[in-house]
Amino acid sequence: MLFDIRPKEERKDLYDRDKEIDEIRQSIERGVWIAVYGIRRVGKTSVVNVAVNDPNYIVIKINLMRMYNPRRKVYARSQFMGVFLEGINNAIKKYTLGGRAIRYISNILGTDEKSSIELNAVRIKTRLKKFREEDVSSVVREIDQLAKDNRKKLVLVFDEAQELMRVNGINSSSVFHDIYDYCKSTTVVFTGSMVGLVEKMLKELEYQKPFFGRYIRKIRVERFELNRSKDFLMRGFEEEGIKVGEDILVEAVRRFDGVPGWLTFFGAEYSFRAKHGDSPDLNEIERMAIEQVKSEFKDFLTSTQSPERYSAILISLDRLGGRGELRDVTKVVNALLGEVPEPRVHEILNRLVNLGFLRKEGQEYLLPEDEPDRKGLVEASKELSKGGY
Ligand SMILES: Nc1ncnc2c1ncn2[C@@H]1O[C@H](COP(=O)(O)OP(=O)(O)OP(=O)(O)O)[C@@H](O)[C@H]1O
Ligand SMILES: [Mg+2]
Secondary structure, three states: OOOOOOOOOOHHHOOOOHHHHHHHHHHHHHOOOEEEEOOOOOOHHHHHHHHOOOOOEEEEEEEHHHHOOOOOOOEOHHHHHHHHHHHHHHHHHHOOOOOHHHHHHHHHHOOOHHHHHOOOOOOOHHHHOOOOHHHHHHHHHHHHHHHHHOOOEEEEEEEOHHHHHHEOOOOHHHHHHHHHHHOOOEEEEEEEOOHHHHHHHHHHHHHHOOOOHHHOEEEEOOOOOHHHHHHHHHHHHHHHOOOOOHHHHHHHHHHHOOOHHHHHHHHHHHHHHHHOOOOOOHHHHHHHHHHHHHHHHHHHHHHOOOHHHHHHHHHHHHHOOOEEEHHHHHHHHHHHHOOOOHHHHHHHHHHHHHOOOOEEEOOEEEOOOOHHHHHHHHHHHHHHOOOOO
16 A cells, blocks of 8 residues: 555555666665665655565665664664664564574574574663674674575665664674675665765775775665656555545645655545545644654754754744855854854754755755655744744
């Protein structure tokens, strides 16, 4: 179903994206590593899921968002190990991979083979400390060998890869270089919405081993164009057996500005309400989306060192009509807050770009164009500035 709000797994549930899927699959066939970029909710996880859904691949998905916490600057190594082993275990179960990989993990953790498969992150928390950096690449090597013996490709997906940089006590560069050098049947796929940070991470890989980063193929997942957005909604509603007026479709396309996650959310909510006899209301559904962004962004703001400055910068951009150059933003911020030095405003704007909240085009900084994100960011900022301006 197109309007299933979970990340898609099957080709039939994914709208379009043939080109991206082809690129990913070709890269895997050739062992070329990939970075899949895109703004939040654009469909990175879905595109990768569908592309790697193939009986010739053994896929290990490491969902780094499981560690995510905006209040923490760094993650403990054991936390990463938990997420890593969870990915390994899911793969072992799904592909019924027996043998050496499990034996290896059980040995390190001091568990018997059976309970390693039933690994419960809480129960073995203290044991995870025994898992060292070298063990990560050793486990991958074991599974790479297994894939090779079975004439399969191993695909290692690091979802939201920028989080790797915050893991304490793991040198991810050396882990990846090791995998690159020794695991010839393995392709690594990085995804990330914090585009600037993923690029920084890949640069660090390159820094430690020149040219390495250049061999990583970059694939950008874009928002749907207007016609595609409308077609997506029409097909989705057709699947659901719901009739929706042209005016609502046009208005939804305008407000959600081609962000697949919002279109899907809208379609799902609208269909649900229509089927249950409620009269679905676009404003109400959009409000739910705004609240979601707002609460996530408030969490982020309160984790920064100067929530007032961050808020003032976003409010200033809004007052400037959603876009502005550094100099203009600084002027408005100063009118709101009093003197904030331009370099500091610059630093915060760039951080917001790196984290994927704002975009930069030429010299201009831009608020997101879709309504839930733009309103969510601005309303969170206004609430945090306690209505002061
Ligand atoms: N091409 C598509 N066809 C159908 N549904 C899609 C498509 N792309 C994304 N979606 C839907 O949009 C939502 C977001 O997708 P997904 O989680 O894959 O995006 P993401 O870029 O990984 O998001 P996040 O930044 O939150 O990790 C999900 O509900 C998913 O089902
Ligand atoms: Mg994702």
